[in-house]
Amino acid sequence: MGRLKDPDAIRRIAKKSLFEGLDGMCEGAIIIDRDAKVVWISDKYAARLGLASPASAVGKVVEDVIPNSLMREVVRTGEPMMLDIMQFGPDSFVVMRVPIKDERGRIIGAAGFMIFDSLKHLHPLVSKFQRLETQLADTQKTLAEERRVKYTFTNFMGSSPAAMETKRQARRAAQAETTVLLLGETGTGKEVLAQAIHAASPRAHGPFIGINVAAIPDTLLESEFFGAAASAYTGADKRGRDGKFVLANGGTLFLDEVGDMPMGVQAKLLRVLQEKEVEPLGSNRVAKVDVRVIAASSVDLRQMVSMGRFRSDLYYRLSVLPIELPPLRDRIGDLELLCDHILEDISRASGRPPRELTPTALAVLSAYSWPGNIRELRNVLEQVTMNSDNARLSAEEFSLVLPRLAPASRPGDRPTLRLADVVADAERHAIKSALAAAEGKKILAAELLGISRATLYQKLSALAPARGDRRH
Numbered sequence: 001m002g003r004l005k006d007p008d009a010i011r012r013i014a015k016k017s018l019f020e021g022l023d024g025m026c027e028g029a030i031i032i033d034r035d036a037k038v039v040w041i042s043d044k045y046a047a048r049l050g051l052a053s054p055a056s057a058v059g060k061v062v063e064d065v066i067p068n069s070l071m072r073e074v075v076r077t078g079e080p081m082m083l084d085i086m087q088f089g090p091d092s093f094v095v096m097r098v099p100i101k102d103e104r105g106r107i108i109g110a111a112g113f114m115i116f117d118s119l120k121h122l123h124p125l126v127s128k129f130q131r132l133e134t135q136l137a138d139t140q141k142t143l144a145e146e147r148r149v150k151y152t153f154t155n156f157m158g159s160s161p162a163a164m165e166t167k168r169q170a171r172r173a174a175q176a177e178t179t180v181l182l183l184g185e186t187g188t189g190k191e192v193l194a195q196a197i198h199a200a201s202p203r204a205h206g207p208f209i210g211i212n213v214a215a216i217p218d219t220l221l222e223s224e225f226f227g228a229a230a231s232a233y234t235g236a237d238k239r240g241r242d243g244k245f246v247l248a249n250g251g252t253l254f255l256d257e258v259g260d261m262p263m264g265v266q267a268k269l270l271r272v273l274q275e276k277e278v279e280p281l282g283s284n285r286v287a288k289v290d291v292r293v294i295a296a297s298s299v300d301l302r303q304m305v306s307m308g309r310f311r312s313d314l315y316y317r318l319s320v321l322p323i324e325l326p327p328l329r330d331r332i333g334d335l336e337l338l339c340d341h342i343l344e345d346i347s348r349a350s351g352r353p354p355r356e357l358t359p360t361a362l363a364v365l366s367a368y369s370w371p372g373n374i375r376e377l378r379n380v381l382e383q384v385t386m387n388s389d390n391a392r393l394s395a396e397e398f399s400l401v402l403p404r405l406a407p408a409s410r411p412g413d414r415p416t417l418r419l420a421d422v423v424a425d426a427e428r429h430a431i432k433s434a435l436a437a438a439e440g441k442k443i444l445a446a447e448l449l450g451i452s453r454a455t456l457y458q459k460l461s462a463l464a465p466a467r468g469d470r471r472h
């Protein structure tokens with residue numbers, strides 16, 4: 001073995017032969033200068049790219065020769081790209097890009113090698129990559145669908161003066177950019193209207209993100225809204241996550257039951273609305289957000305302000321455009337239309353012909369006070385349709401389901417023996433009575449029942465699951 005006499009010479013030869021070796025082994029090579037202009041391209045590469053001759057490429061900027069080239073990036077950053085898949089028309093090439101530096105370490109250009117002109121050599125890697133790309137595209141599609149609204153103004157049924165006035169105000173709100181505050185009892189259609197406003201606004205192409213403040217434990221609200229930086233949390237949040245504000249960027253954020261927000265989060269929300277930027281939990285970096293907020297409440301926020309449970313500055317900020325949604329009992333003229341519409345919906349979902357109501361059934365429904373409003377109406381219609389085979393639903397069938405009109409049990413009736421049924425019945429009755437006493441205000445109903453709001457929400461969805469009602 002000979003000794004190294006002239007290390008510089010060996011380095012020069014190694015450099016030269018390495019380049020030539022690589023060029024020989026590869027399917028093609030290209031060299032560009034600091035301005036990303038081609039200074040040399042191998043015959044094979046020129047032929048593979050369909051160029052008339054290698055010389056025709058020299059002096060051109062690299063993107064004119066290879067449209068998707070990232071060689072300029074290598075010259076700019078000085079960072080090599082050791083393995084990349086590049087698309088050239090219908091073909092995929094596996095490429096490597098390295099910077100070229102002079103003796104003083106200054107970047108003077110870059111060399112690119114087409115390692116394979118077909119992906120078959122990288123089959124395991126590429127098929128995994130393609131599978132992941134397909135999965136990602138599917139997930140993005142599902143997410144985009146979820147963020148698209150389901151309701152427009154035509155879904156907000158009603159031609160009573162009260163319903164028409166609400167719709168008129170909401171249509172005007174759709175054109176404005178300001179925050180909207182929807183006020184109305186539970187089940188009056190606040191979410192339907194929020195989606196309709198979004199769909200008719202210039203942000204319709206952006207996402208619609210809904211969040212039910214009352215259904216989320218106080219401790220999680222902040223990260224749910226503003227996100228969490230990596231490592232601020234353990235477990236599922238270890239990698240950090242985007243908050244709803246970031247997810248709603250360019251679109252609309254719907255804050256349902258905004259009155260249930262703890263004071264600390266209220267202060268942060270106010271700051272985000274004023275500054276239009278969010279700071280994820282555990283991070284010291286802020287991100288600009290362009291979000292329109294539509295807030296909703298079934299409790300009287302002004303009363304909460306006077307009780308010191310809601311910040312007055314936030315209230316004023318949110319209530320720039322307040323819209324009242326009438327309770328169903330105040331627009332009972334819409335009942336028939338709503339029933340027809342809901343019965344058609346039920347028939348579509350079940351594949352059975354739509355049912356009708358007898359005039360006495362309609363009278364019974366009109367006499368009821370509907371503390372749960374249209375959501376309760378839908379639940380009652382679903383329950384009765386499920387229990388009945390009649391084409392026309394009768395008043396008797398409804399009186400079995402409606403709480404106030406339930407017949408008292410007669411002596412001789414078979415008692416309900418299953419304890420679970422008895423308990424569930426009692427619970428259902430207590431919740432309905434509390435909601436009625438609290439005029440549909442869940443926060444008050446929960447207080448009356450001596451349970452938390454979150455428990456009330458759980459019980460409501462367990463007792464009367466209303467398909468597709470809650471999308472949060």
Ligand SMILES: Nc1ncnc2c1ncn2[C@@H]1O[C@H](COP(=O)(O)OP(=O)(O)OP(=O)(O)O)[C@@H](O)[C@H]1O
Binds near residue numbers: 375
């Ligand atoms: N005007 C309407 N026309 C037709 N359906 C409606 C209308 N308003 C509400 N609904 C239906 O009633 C149900 C409850 O509506 P929504 O969730 O919008 O009420 P909400 O006021 O947001 O309730 P909560 O305060 O409990 O969140 C949904 O099934 C919705 O489709």
